[in-house]
Amino acid sequence: MKKAFALMTALAVAGCVCAQEKKDEPKEKPIFTVVKEIPITSVKDQAHSGTCWNYSTLSFFEAEILKKSGKTYDLCEMFVCNKNYMDRAVVKVRMHGDAQFSQGGSAYDVLYVLKNYGICPEEAMPLPGTMYGDTLNNFNEFFSVLEPYVDAVAKSTAKTISPTWKNGFQGILDSYLGKCPEEFNYEGKKYTPKSFAASLGLDWNDYISITSYTHHPFYEQFPVEVQDNWRQPGSWNLPMEEMARVIDNAVMNGYTVAWGGDVSEDGFTRQGLAVLIDTKKPEGLEGSDMARWLKLTASEKKSKISEIAVNAKEMTPSQEQRQKEFDNWELTDDHGMLIYGIAKDQNGRKYYMVKNSWGKAGEYNGTWYMSENFIVAKAMDFLVNKNALPKDIAKKIGIK
Secondary structure, eight states: HHHHHHHHHHHHHHHHHHHHHHHHSOOOOOOOEEEEEEOOOOOBOOSSSSHHHHHHHHHHHHHHHHHHHOOOBBBHHHHHHHHHHHHHHHHHHTTTTOOOOSOOOOOHHHHHHHHHHHOOOGGSSTTTGGTEEEEEEESHHHHHHHHHHHHHHHTTTSSSOOOTHHHHHHHHHHHHOOOSSSSEETTTTEEEEEHHHHHHHOOGGGGGEEEESSSSSSTTTOOOTTTOOOTTTEEOOOHHHHHHHHHHHHTTTTTOOOEOOOOSSBBOOSSSEOBBBBBSOOTTOSSSSSHHHHOOOHHHHHHHHHHHTOOOOBOOOHHHHHHHHTTTSOOOOOOEEEEEEEEEEEEEEEEEEOOSBBOTTTTTEEEEEEEEHHHHTTTEEEEEEESSSSSHHHTTTOOO
């Protein structure tokens, strides 16, 4: 009897626990069915560094090489940082300090380095963090040294500036990132960074930037006015619907997209999901999951969003809203990621499969499922192979 009672008690407790767990589980989590998936290289971790622009764009070029040759490369992010930060410092000094110097950057920065300085494989330089005894990037101390150095030179009251400052600055870069090699061996062959870049088989002139705003004419190029676009390259300005078609056409034809945009939204979670939830029209939702969600704090929303994501109503992106949010600083240049696939959830909502650079974070091991509406509404700009353009759009902007 005691054994039977004990067993019944245990079962009852277990039943309560199971019931509680079931109650606490998300009501309807997304179940994704892949529509199109493009082969990509492994997920990396930018760790404590503002280098998403670098990781996402090198991932883009690694995918381009994989598509063209079938070869897998691990290209060196710290080579790009070393070259890019020197160039950015030179611009700030040349502008007497009237330019931003920061960890951030753009997809074009990577393309510029590849074209002008070359690249090396990851193994040809010290691994990220190892120069200062860490296992991953940590730019906190690095930039606390770097930024004051640049400021001191840029804001000097001297009548002339000695070029010697570059030697000291380069020394800081090399101490924290590692020195860029002049020559190295890779798979039994000797290369320089430029000859290695040439050996990858890509035409650097194949790559263009796309955006969509109304404060410049459509079908023309203009430099998007954000601080990290400091090299001021032009982006082709397309109507929003055509910008969306470029992304879709690229992925369906086997091309990845180096996407840069705003992830500081309630609908973007750390769990690997992003949806364009309408947080401004709660009327008529009394008692619903959505109504309860709208009353949560920002952190609570991000942890709970997967519970309602499948059934939550999304906003529909519009050209007018994109422009309004850009002009009032709501649409910001936060993060770079790599679009490499398309999937749909159990309700038919379309998502892009996006490779992040936060290691294997989230529920999908480093992949984010970002709804089509979110991707289109929150895109600042993106880099894509010009051969991925729909033919009618390519014709409108004179791309062959």
